[in-house]
Amino acid sequence: MKAIILTENGGTDKLILKEIDKPVIEADEVLIKTSSIGINPVDGFVRQNEAYVKRKLLINPGEQMILGWDVSGTVVEVGDEVTGFKIGDEVFGMVKFPGHAKAYAEYVAAPVSHLAIKPANVSHNEAAAASLAALTAWQALVTYARVKKGDKVLIHSAAGGVGHYAVQIAKYFGAYVIGTGSATSKDFILALGADEFIDYSKEKFEEKVQDADVVLDGIPGDHILRSLDAVKWGGRVVSLLAFFEGENAEKARLKDVQAYRLAVESNGEDMKQIAKLLENGSLRSHISDVFSFEDIPAAHEKVDAGKTRGKIVVEL
Ligand SMILES: NC(=O)c1ccc[n+]([C@@H]2O[C@H](COP(=O)([O-])OP(=O)(O)OC[C@H]3O[C@@H](n4cnc5c(N)ncnc54)[C@H](OP(=O)(O)O)[C@@H]3O)[C@@H](O)[C@H]2O)c1
Structure with missing residues (x-):
């Protein structure tokens, strides 16, 4: 072969x-x-x-x-x-x-x-x-963040692989979704169902959002510290890259944030949930x-x- x-x-x-x-x-x-x-x-x-x-x-x-x-x-x-x-x-x-x-x-x-x-x-x-990208979005929002109706969810890289599934999954669960991307991704992110768009090249998302129930962050560097500014006291942050140690862990602790560093894992039961959403058109x-x-x-x-x-x- x-x-x-x-x-x-x-x-x-x-x-x-x-x-x-x-x-x-x-x-x-x-x-x-x-x-x-x-x-x-x-x-x-x-x-x-x-x-x-x-x-x-x-x-x-x-x-x-x-x-x-x-x-x-x-x-x-x-x-x-x-x-x-x-x-x-x-x-x-x-x-x-x-x-x-x-x-x-x-x-x-x-x-x-x-x-x-x-x-x-x-x-x-x-x-x-x-597969990997949708599973990551599912495990981040459903398994870890336990997203629910009415949650305000901030999704970074909303136009990317994980992000574009995450926007749709959060909307499926009835959340209010804010997606970040560059100006060229605006129409795409809003068409996915996001309620608001933030252009990361022109605006500081943490100045526009400080009361998110959930933040999903896969951007490198100190971006996770800014996401901790955007989440409300007691909220949930799921990181795809940064680990919650040192300054990150301390900042999460001071805000009583439930902070998770996700490492996606193969899981047929989760894949079946994704298959259902694909089949009924909730996820594309x-x-x-x-x-x-x-x-x-x-x-x-x-x-x-x-x-x-x-x-x-x-x-x-
Ligand atoms: N821990 C895990 O288990 C796990 C699982 C999956 C992925 N990841 C990681 O998570 C990250 C995202 O994965 P992915 O598959 O979604 O990547 P991807 O498809 O390559 O993401 C590309 C998108 O990122 C956006 N982007 C770039 N910089 C941005 C910024 N500063 N703010 C907002 N959006 C920005 C771009 O939007 P514009 O074109 O508009 O700039 C582009 O649409 C990667 O680093 C990946 O390795 C980790």
């Missing part, structure tokens, strides 16, 4: 197309014939970061490294202990994260506990897109670019640029 191998950590020139053997499934896994793959900022981060690979990817000595976690496709083999999934099912999910999922390949071995059935009215591209994937399998290096470059609107996917 075709796969994109990461020959060593570094630039996109280290992503090389190769013929390798199909994976062999475990008893609790299915083999998926891949139709679409989602690309996320973490793909570029791991591509460049040897320490992360050694710490998190559980690569065995001599094993070829293959990036990718978001997959949508068709089940072509089922493991001996698998129930609830059969050959021919169309499935999607974020597989083995954090771990070595090897999704940049024509066939992917996936534990069924990480998957959901793809709704028939949703394309493989839309489903692959709604916005796909800005579709790349071919051979063009995965170009897809990385696009995501690395940090200006993604919605999601970037690869179609096989």
